Amino acid sequence: MPGSKSRTRARGERRPSRAQREAELVSAAIEAAPSDVTDVCVVGGGAAGLVAAIVAAEEGASVVVLEAELECGRSILATGNGRCNFSTVRLDPRRYNDPEFVRATFGQRPLDDVLGFFRDCGLRWSLEDDRLYPLSRQAASVRNVLLARARRAGVQLACGRRLVALEPRDDGWRLRFEARWDAGRRGELRAQTVVLATGGTNSVGGGALTDDLGLERRPLSPALCPVACEDSPLSLLDGRRAQVDLSLVRDDDLLPCWHERGELLFRGYGISGIVTFDLSRRARPGDWVLVDLVPDHGPSELRQIMGMDPEPGCLDGVLDPEVARLLERLACERWDPGAPQLGPTPRDTHADRLVHLVKHLPLRVRGLAAEKGAQVCQGGLLTNQFDPLSLRCASRPGILACGEALDMDGDCGGFNLSWAWKSGLVAGRSAAGLARKAG
Ligand SMILES: Cc1cc2nc3c(=O)[nH]c(=O)nc-3n(C[C@H](O)[C@H](O)[C@H](O)COP(=O)(O)OP(=O)(O)OC[C@H]3O[C@@H](n4cnc5c(N)ncnc54)[C@H](O)[C@@H]3O)c2cc1C
Known part of the structure; x- marks a missing residue:
């Protein structure tokens, strides 16, 4: 963890190997044995879980985070190609699969709330188009300020401990976890309130756990990814990029059902790039x-x-010449893949x-x-089981959920x-409220 036991390497000193680093993390995790009774247990120390834990602890609750990985916040490090596009100035609920739920949870000024929280963490940022990035352009900045604030708030980070069972008790919940360094070693703790923040892509056994609770969920399926396309001569454009307007048309429709502008990357298997990621939340085979x-x-x-009599290269001034060359050839060959005809023939x-x-x-x-x-993953805990204003589960008192553990996904950016x-x-705020009531 940053700051704690790390030290600056002397000149010429070698980076620790992966195995050494893992061994260091294991001993730090063993040392950080969590209390066995707590007001709030946050399951999952990723993006949503760390924020929930910080807020609950700052509002006076005792908080333990159970994290399956040996470090909290690892999921944040990979975001935005390591630069972490942590928010957007166009935070519109319609960019999510469940706009009504998001609108209610977001409240009046979601961006101010998020930026206020990060400002208080000491993070500063700048804009690229509508996207917000940390000033350092390093995802580690975002992760580190969260970890530092969690420590200041007194959150116990119990890393390398995967939740494997969750059972109701008269006075709250019993959580059983398995240690990563010794699969046979089980531990347990009791919490009045449990915040499920197990994510989607990184969820470990999250489905089975929520089945134990009798909660309904939509099966997970990947989204925000490249799109594979049927074989065509366009696979020759592998590696070429363009700023495009992309339209999605269902086979039997004559009007696009969605379109967006952005950077497209042609690949041998299909298409990639940010605009394609958004497309992937909507596209179906055959579209x-x-x-x-x-x-x-x-x-x-x-x-x-x-010009009047187009010659080869006539569009080189507006198109990537490699793309222009292929299109000239296809136009010559009267290439017709059978796409729906939008507008006049x-x-x-x-x-x-x-x-x-x-x-x-x-x-x-x-x-x-x-x-x-x-x-991201589409799917997760069905939102209709949760109150959008508090994120409490209506049928399981003391259970809350946040982040991708819920059936919520949004566009890229x-x-x-x-x-x-x-x-x-x-x-985090509602978990602390519940703890206060119970206390
Ligand atoms: C490569 C990549 C790049 C991305 N880039 C961006 C971006 O730039 N901007 C953006 O807005 N979004 C981005 N995303 C999406 C974003 O990272 C996720 O939406 C976000 O991290 C979800 O937060 P979360 O806390 O719900 O889940 P996560 O951050 O995934 O955290 C879940 C945590 O729960 C832990 N866990 C799971 N199961 C258990 C268990 N049983 N017991 C204990 N712990 C458990 C996991 O180890 C993990 O640490 C990106 C995602 C990926 C994969």
């Missing part, structure tokens, strides 16, 4: 994706740029076919390429972490 490669220029302007001239490809380049969705890395932080703030 068509139509790519407008020059969204700021209409067909007539393109015709003007190409183009005239059958080389120039019109080329312009049509530039404005409506078609790819057919084969499925998600989740094996290339998914940022800071929406998922924003949900984690804000739902963590709400759950």
Whole structure:
């Protein structure tokens, strides 16, 4: 953990190997044995769980975080390609799968709440388009300020301890956990209130645990990932990037059901890039994706740029020349993948076919390429079992949930972490409230 036992390496001193680092973390985890009775136990020390734990402890509750990994906040380190796009200035509930629930949990000023919390942690940030990043552009800054504040608030971080059973007791809940360094070694603690913050992508046995509680959940499936497309000559564009307008069209529809602008990365298997991640939350096999490669220029302007008698290279001034070359060839060959025709049918001239490809380049969705890395999971605990204002479970007194443990996912661009932080703030505050009442 930062600060605690770490020290600056002397010049020439070698970095500890992975095994040494693991051994250090194991001994730190063994030393940090948690109390066996606590007001609040937060299960999962990721983004949402750390915030919930800090808030509950600052409001006076005793708090233990049970974390399966040997360190809390590891999930944060991988975000935003290591830079952590931790929020967005356009925090719109409609960018999530359950806007009504999000709207209620967010309250009036969710961004002010999130930024106020991080300001008090000592974090500073800057904007890239609508996205917020830590000033250092290092996800470790976000993780470290959370860990430091958790320690100051007196939160006990019980790492390397995976929750394996959760049972109701007269005075709260009994939690049994398994130590990571010794799978046979079980421990237990009692808590009045339990905050489930086990995440989606990193959830370890979360499904089975919530089944024990008799709670309903939607099965997890990956989202925010690249999209695999049916084989086509466009696989030759592997590695090329473009700023595009992307439209999603269902096979039998004549109007796009969704579209968005952003950076697209062509891959041999399909497409990737931020705009594709958002697409992956909506696309189904068989759907068509139509790519407008020059969204700021209409067909007539393109015709003007190409001139009366278009020659090879006529679009090199507006398109990546490699992309332009392939489209010229496809227009010559009258390539027709059978995509739905949006708008008027183009005239059958080389120039019109080329312009049509530039404005409506078609790819057919084969499925998600989740094996290339998914940022979130769709699914989780059904939200209708929780009060959106307090995140308490209606049927299981003393159980709360936050972050991706709930059936909540949002678009790429800071929406998922924003949900984690804000739902963590709400759950932490209500957990402390419950502890006060019980006390
Ligand atoms: C590669 C990648 C990049 C991303 N980049 C961004 C980004 O830039 N911006 C953005 O907004 N979102 C991003 N996300 C999504 C974001 O990281 C998640 O939405 C967010 O971390 C969810 O927070 P959480 O606390 O619910 O879950 P997590 O942060 O995943 O934390 C859950 C924690 O619970 C622990 N746990 C699970 N089961 C148990 C158990 N049984 N017992 C004890 N502990 C348990 C896990 O080990 C984990 O530490 C990214 C995700 C990935 C994978």
